Amino acid sequence: MDKAPLLQVRDLSIGFGKGTPIISNISFNVAAGETVALVGESGSGKTVTCKAILRILSANAKIHSGTVIFNPGDGELELISMPERKLRELRGDQISMIFQEPMHSLSPLHRIGAQVSEVLCLHRGHRKKSAKKLVLEKFERVGFPDPERVYRSYPFELSGGMRQRAMIAMAMIAKPDLLIADEPTTALDVTTQAQILSLIKDLQAETGMAVILVTHDLGVVANTADRVVVMRNGRIMEAGSVAEILDHPKHGYTKKLIDAAPAIPHEAEPSRARQIDDPILQLENVSKSFDLRGGMFSKRGEVVRAVQGVDITVERGKTFAVVGESGSGKSTCAKIALGAASPDPGGVIRFWPAKSAPPLEVQSLDPTAKRAFQRQAQMVFQDPYGSLSPRMQVIDILTEPLEIHEIGTRSERRDRAVELLEQVDLDPAMLRRFPHAFSGGQRQRLSIARALALEPKLLVCDEPTSALDLSVQMQVLELLEDIRETLGLSYLFISHDLAVVSRIANEVAVMRRGQIVEQAAPDILFSAPKHPYTKALIAACLEPSVEQKIDLDAVAIGAGDPETWPEEFAFQASEVPPLTETEPGHLVRIQI
Amino acid sequence: MEILRYAVFRFFTMLATLLVVSALVFFIMNLPPGDYLSNLIAELRSTGQDSGVAKVEFLRQEYSLDQPLWKQYLIWIGFWPGPHGFSGIIHGDFGWSFEYDKPVSEIVGSALWLTVLVNLAAVLFVYVVALPLGVLAAVRSKTWVDYTSALIGYLGLATPNFLLALMLFYYGHKYFNLPIGGLMAPEFEGEPMSAAKVKSVLVHLIIPTFVIGTAGAAAMMQRLRANLLDELSKPYVETAKAKGVPPIRSVLKYPLRVAFNPFVADIGNLLPSLISGSVLVSVVLGLQTIGPALLTALKSQDQFLAGFILLFVAGLTLIGTMISDVLLALLDPRIRYGGRKR
Numbered sequence: 001m002d003k004a005p006l007l008q009v010r011d012l013s014i015g016f017g018k019g020t021p022i023i024s025n026i027s028f029n030v031a032a033g034e035t036v037a038l039v040g041e042s043g044s045g046k047t048v049t050c051k052a053i054l055r056i057l058s059a060n061a062k063i064h065s066g067t068v069i070f071n072p073g074d075g076e077l078e079l080i081s082m083p084e085r086k087l088r089e090l091r092g093d094q095i096s097m098i099f100q101e102p103m104h105s106l107s108p109l110h111r112i113g114a115q116v117s118e119v120l121c122l123h124r125g126h127r128k129k130s131a132k133k134l135v136l137e138k139f140e141r142v143g144f145p146d147p148e149r150v151y152r153s154y155p156f157e158l159s160g161g162m163r164q165r166a167m168i169a170m171a172m173i174a175k176p177d178l179l180i181a182d183e184p185t186t187a188l189d190v191t192t193q194a195q196i197l198s199l200i201k202d203l204q205a206e207t208g209m210a211v212i213l214v215t216h217d218l219g220v221v222a223n224t225a226d227r228v229v230v231m232r233n234g235r236i237m238e239a240g241s242v243a244e245i246l247d248h249p250k251h252g253y254t255k256k257l258i259d260a261a262p263a264i265p266h267e268a269e270p271s272r273a274r275q276i277d278d279p280i281l282q283l284e285n286v287s288k289s290f291d292l293r294g295g296m297f298s299k300r301g302e303v304v305r306a307v308q309g310v311d312i313t314v315e316r317g318k319t320f321a322v323v324g325e326s327g328s329g330k331s332t333c334a335k336i337a338l339g340a341a342s343p344d345p346g347g348v349i350r351f352w353p354a355k356s357a358p359p360l361e362v363q364s365l366d367p368t369a370k371r372a373f374q375r376q377a378q379m380v381f382q383d384p385y386g387s388l389s390p391r392m393q394v395i396d397i398l399t400e401p402l403e404i405h406e407i408g409t410r411s412e413r414r415d416r417a418v419e420l421l422e423q424v425d426l427d428p429a430m431l432r433r434f435p436h437a438f439s440g441g442q443r444q445r446l447s448i449a450r451a452l453a454l455e456p457k458l459l460v461c462d463e464p465t466s467a468l469d470l471s472v473q474m475q476v477l478e479l480l481e482d483i484r485e486t487l488g489l490s491y492l493f494i495s496h497d498l499a500v501v502s503r504i505a506n507e508v509a510v511m512r513r514g515q516i517v518e519q520a521a522p523d524i525l526f527s528a529p530k531h532p533y534t535k536a537l538i539a540a541c542l543e544p545s546v547e548q549k550i551d552l553d554a555v556a557i558g559a560g561d562p563e564t565w566p567e568e569f570a571f572q573a574s575e576v577p578p579l580t581e582t583e584p585g586h587l588v589r590i591q592i
Numbered sequence: 593m594e595i596l597r598y599a600v601f602r603f604f605t606m607l608a609t610l611l612v613v614s615a616l617v618f619f620i621m622n623l624p625p626g627d628y629l630s631n632l633i634a635e636l637r638s639t640g641q642d643s644g645v646a647k648v649e650f651l652r653q654e655y656s657l658d659q660p661l662w663k664q665y666l667i668w669i670g671f672w673p674g675p676h677g678f679s680g681i682i683h684g685d686f687g688w689s690f691e692y693d694k695p696v697s698e699i700v701g702s703a704l705w706l707t708v709l710v711n712l713a714a715v716l717f718v719y720v721v722a723l724p725l726g727v728l729a730a731v732r733s734k735t736w737v738d739y740t741s742a743l744i745g746y747l748g749l750a751t752p753n754f755l756l757a758l759m760l761f762y763y764g765h766k767y768f769n770l771p772i773g774g775l776m777a778p779e780f781e782g783e784p785m786s787a788a789k790v791k792s793v794l795v796h797l798i799i800p801t802f803v804i805g806t807a808g809a810a811a812m813m814q815r816l817r818a819n820l821l822d823e824l825s826k827p828y829v830e831t832a833k834a835k836g837v838p839p840i841r842s843v844l845k846y847p848l849r850v851a852f853n854p855f856v857a858d859i860g861n862l863l864p865s866l867i868s869g870s871v872l873v874s875v876v877l878g879l880q881t882i883g884p885a886l887l888t889a890l891k892s893q894d895q896f897l898a899g900f901i902l903l904f905v906a907g908l909t910l911i912g913t914m915i916s917d918v919l920l921a922l923l924d925p926r927i928r929y930g931g932r933k934r
Contacts, residue, residue, distance in 0.1 A: 054833075056833045056834055058825075088836045090836070091834055091835060092835035096835070097831075099827055099831060101827050105827045105828055105831045106828055107828045107846045108828070108850065108925075109846075109849045109850055109924060109926075110845075110846070118837070122836050123836060154929065157929065167831075170831075170835070
């Protein structure tokens with residue numbers, strides 16, 4: 001390398017308070033124009049490292065030692081010892097940052113345009129008027145169809161993907177030499193993720209800036225990075241070029257990460273018809289509309305049709321998965337299946353407590369019968385942090401369902417709690433602990449144990465692994481598979497993650513705009529998808545292999561509005577093609 | 593324009609609420625058995641002055657106290673003709689005070705405006721004090737600045753207002769030669785407005801404002817501090833920092849704007865607590881507000897006087913809430929455009 005690198009991080013150590021450092025002796029370089037990925041699981045110190053470069057760490061974090069040298073071509077600057085005032089001139093100008101949560105990274109009370117132009121006003125001495133022209137150009141560049149409108153909008157009026165585009169516009173407006181992107185696509189849907197990543201790449205090619213990309217997703221790394229730094233517990237495990245690291249990992253931890261990375265099947269067994277002799281749950285012609293209450297100045301509410309004419313049959317002892325992006329109606333389906341929301345008139349939910357027993361019609365049960373039904377159908381929630389009360393001990397969390405349904409004596413309930421902990425591979429000695437003493441994966445085990453307390457026959461799992469690290473995700477999936485076998489459970493499994501679904505499901509339905517667009521067994525669905533939307537989801541699912549690049553065209557075609565799909569799939573106003581069995585066991589919403 | 597429409601709409605809901613409040617006030621006031629006149633009759637009889645009874649009986653009819661309660665209410669408001677035709681609050685007749693033997697309007701007349709003045713001054717005081725201290729306490733949280741302001745705040749909350757009033761009187765007079773008692777020097781009472789009178793009122797306002805406002809300011813400050821602390825840890829503050837926004841501006845421009853909502857929403861809540869808090873203070877300080885009159889009226893079941901004052905206080909509160917609602921809509925686009933089409 002003849003030129004000095006753009007950024008050199010040397011022996012950086014950071015700690016909170018007086019404790020042991022959480023970042024120890026981190027060193028890496030970033031050359032001008034290249035993309036370096038910082039990879040690791042949560043708690044590995046990726047984000048702290050990035051914030052330390054800009055020195056925007058929270059007040060209780062202290063940089064113990066180390067240097068960060070930034071050299072944009074006109075001399076070296078040492079960022080750690082630089083006076084705050086000088087550093088402020090660099091922030092947002094020569095080094096800018098994008099954060100993980102597009103929903104919360106923009107001020108809710110200021111117009112997008114004002115927030116973006118502020119960068120130019122701060123660093124380029126622009127006035128609002130003169131900045132506006134540049135901002136509008138940038139908005140157009142990041143893919144807003146109507147820049148003027150976005151300029152006037154408030155963040156809550158844009159979707160997550162759009163907000164992240166606005167963040168990117170803000171980060172890029174001053175043409176920085178270095179962009180730090182902290183999990184920029186983690187909170188987004190897969191198809192949006194693909195578009196945002198390619199946008200960052202294009203912008204990088206145009207301006208020649210360098211990018212530090214923080215991510216836990218090796219698929220993202222394979223598709224975007226030039227070099228990789230693998231971190232764990234505040235230390236660098238391994239660093240090198242993408243090809244080196246992904247194809248020939250040397251460190252055991254990197255190997256583990258790569259093995260844990262999800263993959264979807266590429267091969268299918270021959271197609272076969274689906275025959276169900278012993279169903280446990282059936283949704284028939286289920287729709288759900290919500291009245292959108294208008295804001296305070298809008299006159300009439302709008303009706304949103306969250307779910308439209310969905311038919312689902314879950315076979316006893318099997319897993320039926322519903323896949324879709326945010327807003328597809330999959331969670332509404334889950335709620336309806338549990339009787340927690342009632343379907344529009346005409347929808348029927350049948351539940352068979354045992355094989356060839358007469359079915360219960362859940363939508364018309366009286367409150368007592370519904371309680372009895374709910375004992376047999378329980379839910380596992382997405383967020384293991386939010387769904388467990390922080391003020392209850394484990395034993396109380398596990399026995400509460402039993403108390404509500406007045407089952408057993410105190411000591412019997414206690415015994416049941418111990419049994420439940422053993423079922424989910426947790427130590428019964430933890431009965432008296434509070435949830436905060438558990439890691440994310442352990443908490444999700446607790447949620448599962450709670451759901452099992454009433455010995456249900458059906459579990460509805462709403463994104464049960466989405467909030468977890470990859471390696472933990474695998475363990476939780478294994479647990480779910482195990483207890484399905486040993487306890488004879490059936491699952492209705494809601495997820496946006498194709499890889500997770502392909503592993504656990506026996507049958508998969510893909511939802512978009514409240515409709516099932518394709519349904520088949522996972523191997524068939526993922527190896528021979530027919531519907532453009534399914535194809536887009538699969539194309540956007542990034543794999544940790546350097547040869548597999550995103551097929552952006554496929555993503556773009558399928559992820560668009562249903563009106564823009566190829567003719568035989570397209571929705572024309574309220575006209576929707578029928579769900580047709582194109583091959584035995586393979587349903588596609590297509591006009592033949 | 594939309595905001596104007598909203599303000600008008602809000603104004604009419606306020607009127608409707610006021611009507612409901614008036615009914616509640618009237619019926620609650622009449623819950624204890626008897627009324628001023630029946631008490632008087634009982635007293636006259638027990639002291640053997642039977643000759644006065646006839647006159648009082650006449651008064652009972654004159655003010656419709658012999659009618660059923662719901663009719664009394666309608667007559668009081670002015671929806672139902674009384675013995676002398678329509679004449680009620682909505683017609684500008686506030687009724688008769690038996691205790692003072694004068695029309696209610698004569699008793700409360702000037703006191704109303706002084707009440708509004710004292711309480712507005714107190715509200716202003718609350719905001720002027722709470723805003724900078726709250727922000728300072730949040731930004732410098734867990735430092736001596738925070739602890740000191742919390743200590744002073746709790747002292748303000750914990751000290752009874754009348755005690756504070758007496759102390760301030762003594763020391764204010766001793767060291768700053770501040771006037772004692774009243775809302776203006778005696779020579780200005782009943783005089784037309786003049787520069788000297790305004791000055792006198794302002795000087796007299798200092799201590800009451802301080803006394804009535806401290807507790808509210810202390811509570812408000814703690815609330816602002818808590819809200820702002822929450823906001824300071826939000827990601828958008830980090831975004832501002834990463835943009836290179838200078839520290840003071842990054843606090844004032846973004847998180848403070850958001851933390852401001854509860855601050856504004858409190859205007860409505862602030863007024864009733866200030867007014868009821870100021871009743872005792874007014875008695876102690878000898879302020880010519882409606883406070884002392886309310887106290888006597890409630891004690892002696894002087895129902896028209898008490899009813900009018902309570903209604904007036906309710907009206908002030910509703911106006912306060914209306915103002916804060918309209919301000920909130922102006923301040924927060926999420927409230928304004930919550931349902932705007934994308």
